[in-house]
Amino acid sequence: MAKYENDVKQLLKLIGGKENIQAVSHCMTRMRFVLVDPKKADEKAIEEIPAVKGTFTQAGQYQVIIGNDVSVFYNEFTSYAGIEGVSKEAAKAAAKTNQNVVQKIMGALGEIFAPLIPALICGGLILGFRNIIGEINFFENGTKSLADMYQFWEGTYNFLWLIGEAVFHLLPVGIVWSITKKMGTTQILGIILGLTLVSSQLLNGFSVADTPASEIPVWDFGFAKVEMIGYQGQVIAAMMAGFVLVYLEKFFKKHCPEVISMIVVPFCSLVPAVIIAHTVVGPIGWTIGNAIADVVYGGLMSNFGWLFAGLFGLLYAPIVMTGLHHMTNAIDTQLVNTYDGTILWPMIALSNIAQGSSVLAMSILQKKNERAQQVNVPACISCYLGVTEPALFGVNLKYGFPLICGMIGSAIAAMISVGCGVQALSIGVGGLPGIISIKPEFYLIFLLAMAEAIVVPFLLTFFVGMKKLSAEDRGLVEKEAREKVLAEAPEAEAVLETEAKEETPSEPVTEIKAILSGNVIQIEEVDDNVFSQKIMGDGVAIEPTDTTVVAPADAEVSIVMAETGHACGLTLANGMEILIHVGIDTVDMGGDGFKLLAAQGDHVKCGTPLIQFDPEKIKAAGHPTTTMLIVTGEGSAKNIQMKPGQTAEAGKTTVISFE
Incomplete structure (x- = not known):
């Protein structure tokens, strides 16, 4: 029996069958489908498949997140489905056929x-x-x-x-x-x-x-x-x-x-x-x-400007999810340069805050749901700082009602802002820090609009969530079940702890070193939703100043991307699993600019070279060189701490510590 036989069968059925697959490929963590009819894919049911960590659609591709074992899953899937996989480039080309003219234009603008x-x-x-x-x-x-x-x-x-x-x-x-x-x-x-x-x-x-x-x-x-x-x-x-x-x-x-x-x-x-x-x-x-600037400015400053503002505030979050929001950058910049200020940007900042407040309410409602909190907390923080995609795709759209509650709060805040003529000096600073871009004479009004964007979505989401969320969604079922087990067999936990201690190595590893020299940044700052939302796990990223990835600890090379050379996986003695991914979307390059220095099954020491890459080729291909170090499996490690915000030396500087 194949490792993922049941999961593969479910995915093929839920994605609409073989006839609904136009093309399929994979990268280090995801299956990438181009579907004939994307509406046939049952996203909710697909996300319930044990091997699936999440799904999302981007640039015409339906992406199913599997994790380090994606190559095994991919091979089993294509074999069972009786279809041939294609290259990442071919999948991207096929994906463009699923986009209409507006989507293609907005994609290009983006x-x-x-x-x-x-x-x-x-x-x-x-x-x-x-x-x-x-x-x-x-x-x-x-x-x-x-x-x-x-x-x-x-x-x-x-x-x-x-x-x-x-x-x-x-x-x-x-x-x-x-x-x-x-x-x-x-x-x-x-x-x-x-x-x-x-x-x-x-x-x-x-x-x-x-x-x-x-x-x-x-x-x-x-x-x-x-x-x-x-x-x-x-x-x-x-x-x-x-x-x-x-x-x-x-x-x-x-x-x-x-x-x-x-x-x-x-x-x-x-x-x-x-x-x-x-x-x-x-x-x-x-x-x-x-x-364009005159029309937008005139409409928002007219007697009915508050109505247009309410509509914009209501629809901005859904617009972000379609990618159409990129057109506002051009309009905003034109407004700044024509009128020495923009009335549009304050509404965008307020929409960020409103959606973040919905996530904050979800975080409180789901405080007992550890898995949900891994997404809720970073999504809320990034949203309040002006980056809404993790919150929209990871939380609010998933449950539905938080998105709507945020949209309502955003609409009211936009009407307050435009109704009082609030203008920003520039664009680019969103969320809570957005106030520093507001013209001084509008500070108090903008603070009032901010307060509304925090309070209304939070309260709406909280009270709706009290009725809508199941005990399982809130993490209460798991807690009650655990309490029941411990009440019936209080010695069970002690037995498990004893077994864990017996399996602990005599000289356990307690830290992971930098894989590259460079600036260590928070994983939430990475321009890729799968990594920034921590769907694969928590970790750090490095903006490299050198070109050789080294092993961050003594480990076994558990997986390599042999064809592309841009990523590999390691397993430490304590069972911790680590994913190393050089650049963003560098699978597109087909191995050009990468050289694997280790093979699957190799046992490596801390500092052993794993991958060499050419940063100039990566940049010329249009990709960031940001390199991710992700903990995809904790093993027996506890109290894992990330250490961003430092300049690291490869193989020497500690970037992740644990017990």
Whole structure:
């Protein structure tokens, strides 16, 4: 009998049968299906299968989380189902056929803006800090700020604008670069095109409105004049220019002989792209961007603005789950640059808080359910800090009513915010810290809206949950059963403890060292829901500064991804199981840039090299190099403690400790 025979049979039936599978592949932890009709998959029943740790849909793929044994499960599944597995690339290509035009556009937008989010968050924090030290008058009866009173703070205020200007005024450079990166064309050409849009030779885009038409400089070609206007802060114009460059480069690459392509393609792509950007798509994009900003701003500031706000607040969380929320980044940025502030972003921050409050209520309701708490607590924290996906997919959508309660609280908070005209100086800072991006004159109103976004969803979720959640969901059944067993056989626990002690090694391992040199971060910060939600288990991640993964302790290599080389699993003497995963979605690379240095069944010492990788190839493929160290099975270990927030040395610095 195969190891997963029953589970495989159940999964095939519940996923809609063989005829519903268009393609199937796997990575280190997940089965990845492309389904003919995704609605046929019974998600709730699939998650009840013993081998399944969770499910989610991403980019047209239905992903079933199995864990370290996924390769065994995959082989048994494809054998039983009588289907051939395909490569990860083929599965992704097939998945695109399940997406409609809107999903494809939103997916592309998401991939374009995702690399820019860290910069936007950093810029938002900086503008928020400048807001506090230079815009709020704390002193002399409300007439002077910190910057007015002290030279140090004035210098700090002025210095920080160096970064703020780079993030927001020079944003077109990042946008065009990201487009070329996403579309697979030459990124340096994108950077150069972006720089031509914000060159110091041009009239700053933010000064155009205040400059008389007769004073706007021009390029005079005799037969035509072109205004020398910069596109600082312009989003739509930069995106249109980026796509012009991409399609020009692809065209000339296709039609140019290889022997002269190094000379012809860059020249024939960049020069026309710059000309078209400043004469055609730039002015068009400027007009479109301003029109969108005017419509959104005018609608929200109209007499019926509170109604639109309520609808936005109600629907924003479901929009996030579809990926359509990425379009708000472009609209928000355009609002900031057109009106020196955005009325949209405060509502997004409030929606984050409302969904986090629903999770907080679930955490209290399920305080006896240890498995649920492993998801609830980190999801709540990340939600309050502005990252809602773990809460939405891991908790609120799963039970349904917390999502609705959060949506109601978000709608009310949005109406308060827009009804009182609350504006943010920038985007990027969400959740509770979002207040630092709010204009000072709106602090009190925003605090009121925040309070509502905390209290209403919490109370609604708590009281609905008292009626809706079963004793099993709340962890009460398990507690009562355990108390019954102990009452009937009080010696049982002592026997189990004695057996555990007898199995404990004479010299137990009590710590796990770093697998790489670099900065150790919390697993919740990883840009992958399976890892950040701790579906596979708790752990840490490392932003590497070297290129060789080493064993973090004496262990046996229990599993390797031989074809791709990007991940492996270890088992320690105390039964603890560890997963090492280099990069995010690096299975896409098919092994290019990776070299396995250990084989399944090898016994390794702490510091033994396991995997070598090329970080430049990983980055060129569009993937982060963040490397995960996950405890997938605790064995006999107790009181496991993660130690993020330090700079580690491979094989020497302790990153996880336990008893």
